[in-house]
Amino acid sequence: MTLFRYILRRLAEIIVIFLIIQTVLFFLFHLAPGDPVARMVDPNMAPEEETALIREWGLDQPLGTQYLYFLRNFYSGRFGVSFHYGAPVAEIIGHRLPNTVLLFTTAVVLSALVGVRVGKYVAWQKHSHVDMVVTMAALVCHTLFLPWIAMLILWFFAFKVGWFPVTGMISPELWSNPASGGLMKALDVLHHMALPLLTLFLIHFGSFLLVMRGSMRDVLTEDFIFTARAKGLPERVIRDRHAAPNAALPVVTYVGLSMAFSINGGALTETVFSWPGIGRELVFAVSNNDYPLALGCFLLIAWVVLMANLIIDTLYACLDPRICY
Secondary structure, eight states: OOHHHHHHHHHHHHHHHHHHHHHHHHHHHHHSSSOHHHHHSOTTOOHHHHHHHHHHHTTTSOHHHHHHHHHHHHTTTOOOBOTTTOSBHHHHHHHHHHHHHHHHHHHHHHHHHHHHHHHHHHHHSTTSHHHHHHHHHHHHHHTOOHHHHHHHHIIIIIIISOOSOSSOSSOHHHHTOTTOOHHHHHHHHHHHHHHHHHHHHHHHHHHHHHHHHHHHHHHTTSHHHHHHHHTTOOHHHIIIIIIHHHHHHHHHHHHHHHHHHGGGOTHHHHHHTTOOSHHHHHHHHHHTTOHHHHHHHHHHHHHHHHHHHHHHHHHHHHHOTTOOO
C-alpha cells in the first residue's frame, strides 16, 4: 500500500470515528442532568415567553429530531448559538482559540526543546550521579498534581512576592491607553503568561526528558552504535548524529500528541490562572449546560487529536525509511 492510499484510508476512518464521537457527545450532553433553559430565563418571565424561548432554541423537539438538526447544521458550517452568550459558537471559539494556542504551544515547544536535550545527555551518562539526580527530578515533575503546583506557583509568585499578575491575560488599563505601543502590549501578555507557562513547562518537561532518555537507552544497545565506535568516531558525533536522530521517533509521537491535546487548553490550568482560552470556556459550558458551546469545544479537540495522529503516522514514514504502509 502506498503512502497516498494509506492517508486516504485513514481519512475515511477518521470521518467515521468523528461521526461516532459527535453522536456519543450529543446524546451524553442532552441526557445529562440539568436544564439549560432554567439558567437562561428570568424568574419573572411569563410562561408564554419561556415557551417561546424553548421553541426558539428547538428544545421542544424530540431528541432524535434535535440530533438530525444538529448534524445538518454542523456540516453546513453552522455550529449553533451559545445558550449563555447568545453568540455563534464558532465566533466564541475563534476568539478563545488563539489564546490557548499561544500558551500551550509555547509551553510544549519549550519543554520539548529542553527536555529532549537534557534527556539526551543524561542517557549518555548512564548510572552516573547526574543521571540519577536529573531522572529523579524529571519523575517528580512528571507526577506533579497540576492544580496543586499551579496554585502553589500562583500563591508564591503572585500573592506572596507580587512579581506577576494574579489572573487574566492582559492589563485592561494598559490596552485601553492609546499611548501604549505594540511592544508594551506584547510584554504585558508575556508578563501575564509567565506563571501558567512555568506550570505547564514543569509538567511537560519531565515527560519529554523521560521519553528521550528511555529511547536513547534503547538505541545505545543497537549494533550501529558499536560499529560507529569501532570506526573510531568521536563520542559526541556518535551521540548527536547517530544515536539522537534514531531515538527521536518516540519523541515525535509524544510532541505531536501533546500539541494536539493542548488544544483543549488544559482546563485546570486555564481555570486556575483565569486564562481566557478554550479550556476555561469548556469548563464554563459544561457547568452551565451550554450544550452548543460544550459540543463545539469537544468536537474541536476530537478533530485536532484525530488529525494529529494521522500527521504523526505520516511523519514516521518520512523520518524512518524502514517504515512503509
